[in-house]
Amino acid sequence: MKTIDSGHIYELEFLGSGTQTLTFLKRSGGAVSYDKEWDSVQTQEVLRALIERTKYLYSILPCVETQDAIHHLRMALFMYEVRAWRRKQEKVNRKEDEHDDSSHPRVWRDNPFDDVPFNEIDIELRPTGDDGHIIL
DSSP: OEEEETTTEEEEEOSSSOEEEEEBOBOOOSSOOOSSOBOOBOHHHHHHHHHHHHHHHHHHSOOHHHHHHHHHHHHHHHHHHHHHHHHHHTTOTTTSSOOOOTTOSSHHHHOOOTTOSOOSTTGGGSOBOTTSSBOO
């Protein structure tokens, strides 16, 4: 993997020879301002593809490590969606350059997300809205 534009463009190597470019969304907001912006995929969409691919691999040759990979990929997607949901609730999503994490200090270690209106089970199958995040 080679970084072309940190956080936004990566060159991935094929097995064998060749490369493929993975380009992520680049938009300005309260936290950052870019001279050049573009539409593209969000990390969440790539995670959905990785989950589907890993489920496919599991269907061919099931093993506990692949089950664990699916779980952890789902948890990564879940955490991105929790972050987006929380920022929407606090009205800071892309508008402010910082937000207060003191009321949410690594809640998943001590709290089963009682206040979050969704869970990680099949999160990759939930419909998404125009902003790329799940629809509740």
